[in-house]
Amino acid sequence: MSTSYIQVTPIKESKIATVNFEKLDFGVVFSDYMFECDYKDGKWQDPVIKPYGPITLDPSARVFHYGQAVFEGMKAYKDDNDEIFLFRPDENFDRINKSAERLAMPAFDEKFFFDGLTKLLNLDKDWIKKGFGNSLYIRPFVIATQPAISASPASEYKFMIILSPAQSYYGGDVRVLFAEEFSRSASGGIGFAKAAGNYAAQFYPTSLANKEGYQQIIFTDASTHEYLEEAGTMNIFFRVGDKLITTPTNDRILDGITRKSVIQLAEDNGIAVEIRQVSVTEIKEAAKNGELKEIFGSGTAAVINPIIGFSHGGEKFELEKLENSYASLFKEKLMNIQYNKSEDKHGWRVKI
Ligand SMILES: *Cc1c(COP(=O)(O)O)cnc(C)c1O
Numbered sequence: 267m268s269t270s271y272i273q274v275t276p277i278k279e280s281k282i283a284t285v286n287f288e289k290l291d292f293g294v295v296f297s298d299y300m301f302e303c304d305y306k307d308g309k310w311q312d313p314v315i316k317p318y319g320p321i322t323l324d325p326s327a328r329v330f331h332y333g334q335a336v337f338e339g340m341k342a343y344k345d346d347n348d349e350i351f352l353f354r355p356d357e358n359f360d361r362i363n364k365s366a367e368r369l370a371m372p373a374f375d376e377k378f379f380f381d382g383l384t385k386l387l388n389l390d391k392d393w394i395k396k397g398f399g400n401s402l403y404i405r406p407f408v409i410a411t412q413p414a415i416s417a418s419p420a421s422e423y424k425f426m427i428i429l430s431p432a433q434s435y436y437g438g439d440v441r442v443l444f445a446e447e448f449s450r451s452a453s454g455g456i457g458f459a460k461a462a463g464n465y466a467a468q469f470y471p472t473s474l475a476n477k478e479g480y481q482q483i484i485f486t487d488a489s490t491h492e493y494l495e496e497a498g499t500m501n502i503f504f505r506v507g508d509k510l511i512t513t514p515t516n517d518r519i520l521d522g523i524t525r526k527s528v529i530q531l532a533e534d535n536g537i538a539v540e541i542r543q544v545s546v547t548e549i550k551e552a553a554k555n556g557e558l559k560e561i562f563g564s565g566t567a568a569v570i571n572p573i574i575g576f577s578h579g580g581e582k583f584e585l586e587k588l589e590n591s592y593a594s595l596f597k598e599k600l601m602n603i604q605y606n607k608s609e610d611k612h613g614w615r616v617k618i
Contacts, residue, residue: 269385274299275316280392287395290433292567293403297390301382301427303374304411310375310425313382315389318428324413328420334410335462336365339566341401341432342387342618344394345606350387350618353604355380357523362406365459370419371408379406383427387618390429398605399434403567432567441575442497442561443480444546445471449488450498450518457518468498480577482563486546487518494544500563500571501525505592506552507559510539524564528596530612535599537592546578553583560585562593570597 277298285295296318303313329335338358343351359380363373383404387394394402406427410420448471450464451457457464468483475483484502487493495513496502501522504511510532515521532539552558553576561573572593575584602608603615 269381271313272301272382272385273312273314274385274389275314277317282392285431287400287431287433290431292432293405293430295431297393297402297429297431299386299389300429301386301425303378303382303425305372305423305425306421310372310378313378315382315386321424321426323409323411326413326415328410328412328414331415332410332417333461333463333466334369334371334420334423335407336362336369336371337405337407337460337462338362339460340404340406341566341604342394342404342429343401343604343606344396346396348396349606350391350394351604351606352383352616352618354523354527354614355383355616358406361460361521361523362408365461366408368456368459369461371410371423374408374425378425384618386427386429393429393431395431398601398607401432401604403430403432405430438481439575440481440563440571440573441479441577442482442484442573443475443478444494444549444576444578445483445485446491446578447471448483448485449491450485450495452488453516453518455518458515458520460520465498472498478577482573484576492545492547494546494549495519497563499567500565502573503528503560503562503564503592504544504549504552504558505560505562506549506557508538510537510592511544512539512541513544514541522564524566524569524600527600527614528564528570531596531599532592534611535595549576550578550581550583553585558583558585559588560591560593562591562596564596569600570594 280298299315300318340358408425411424412420412422450468482497485495563571570593603610
């Protein structure tokens, strides 16, 4: 497969020597190169790779006014032999186009996506550090660039991929609020899309929760606030007894790749999974009678993020730390596949 049609503007000097890979805040440092491709005259054209840096847009570009912007989050991993792997990248490609469609944006080109990503990762391969937990976070995104502030879909867009080195992510002890007032999405809306506006909309309620000592919110359904849906950037699982419960995805909930991988691994390991609505009442009851063993979030950034406490209606609950948690089991199994340390019977790992 030739990617020579993607023009590369070389960097003058790599920034890599200035980066402390032992002490990385998530998403702050970016690699040497970025991928860029514009949509105009009805098609994606002239994909290029150039030194990472600012881009210039007209102030009337529609992304600034109407939020036509979607993104993805994925990671590249290196094994002990310096081979580079992605995890289920086809799912990310499909999803960014589903997100784009909902925001009336054009689908991106599959060949440009994979050729661009492969070439970019090869140029920046020194930014992918070996070692369990180290990765290069990949952020593809699309924005409406057409300079015209009429409230309708743009006719010009920019697709980009930027890369940020990441360390094993430990968010500290996570306690959550179950949402009683705010919502992140509604039926018929854009909750299933990785659309920029979904995240802007949750910063305010999350900052209120932070002030009360909760790191995140588990959002509930917008009409009754009685059913638990998902956190701001993670899908949510509950372990009641030995059973795992998670809500079905729908147009309000993002169809997480980590979520579907956890469900598959649970099935592979003989752990019963119920995919059904989960009520706040049921989880509070289970917490009171000791049946609620774990709550954890799933997402590319943290893989699995255990939640040790929650609050709802002024009642606070703390979960006991478990020796053999499902959270640590799934995290280890997923990471072993991602880092080429175990068999990959579902073919999730893709070598670059
Ligand atoms: C990205 C995201 C997730 C997790 O999806 P993964 O594919 O597992 O990374 C879950 N919920 C929301 C709202 C997200 O944006």
